[in-house]
Amino acid sequence: MKLVCQVWRAFLLCAIVFPASFAAAQARPFPGPDVQEIYQRLLPQIEKIPAFDHHAHPGFSDDPDVDAMAAPPDASEALRTRDDNPELIAAAKALFGYPYADLSPEHSKWLVAKKAELKKQYAGTAYFNMILDKINSESSVANRAMMADYLDPKRFPWVFFADSFMWPFNNERETARNPDEGVFIPLQEKMLHRWMQQANVAKLPSDFDGYLRFLSQVLEENEKKGGIAMKFEVAYFRPTTFGDPTRAQAADLYQHYLAGGAPSEKDYRTFQDYIFRYLIQEGGRLHLPVHIHTAIGIGDYFNLSQSNIMNLESVLRDPRYRSTTFVMIHGGYPLEREAIWLAAMKNVYLDSSFGELAQYPSAFKDTLKMWLETFPDKITFGTDCFPYNEVLGAEESYWLGAKSSRMALAAALAEMISENEISEARALELAHGYLHDNAVKLYGDRVH
């Protein structure tokens, strides 16, 4: 009853404060004939909002540190993410003045040469800063294995990978599971080895307490080096359903398998369950938000049902992790409808990257609209840009991701205005939140 009264009071207040043309009408189920006009009015304003790109892999195609992973051989690509997507030609034209209407090998040489020339002209960190300027991104997360000296840390805050701590044992059995894991798991071993080198650890600690201290040491060092968050792409390697073993159980398994032998699947997962929970708890202690890949993934063996974003619900709604901030990277796509309800948790946010590339703007608009109508203050923009090859680089995917997101955002908000859901002023507030403010506030004064 009290709630009903509050709702009515708010409704009456709104009716007084807002102009009659907006608040007097109930929301309607279809946009009116003004929707195109509103879209045309909103889009230029939305393009002027400097963005914070919450998930991206900037770098050059010959840089092995762009990701802690690599694409498995011969993986299927959805239509829009194939190299022959004609929109990539539009990207090359907009960014570099590409003069051709196709990307034939002969014509592609022009683009490669143009980029090489610009790299000379914009030496050091200036090249990628210039690319960010062109797409009006103030800064962009660099989710990379290690940072590159050609990225300006002021505009490219580092998000490092934390999965490799879950793979310290003999991984023969895991690597042999399928051709994709044959690519992924050795890269995790390599990453763990790099963290050991960084921490000056010649071999893994002889006891479990020492191993956990080593993990915390790497997290703390990465934070000092400018890391703003830790990222898990655990869905590529195992199901995202996490058990809750005791420390003693994990310590026993560590002691047992450190000596050698490939762990059974069950034993390895039990150990990993503990490590994952330890790391996210440390994320709370160190104020390092935890980014988790939650979507379909590359590779034909990626198991969607075992990595369903809802598998994480028991972790996200666990009061023990209340002080950890979680960012659901890729917003659970294609389960983004369920995903937005996880953002009811005060410490859970969604990133929309990849959704804007996997879908065309007409479909992505519906995703954003549904999110904006539910928890608009918990959603953040990202491109998931990646240097696909020498011709089509991070530059083009930055452009396509940013353009698509801004168009879909303007379209979603235009429908919401036309359907009497929100005012135009409120729509622009929501646009600022999604493109910039919602994400930036998670990192204190560490990002802009």
Ligand SMILES: [Zn+2]
């Ligand atoms: Zn990514």
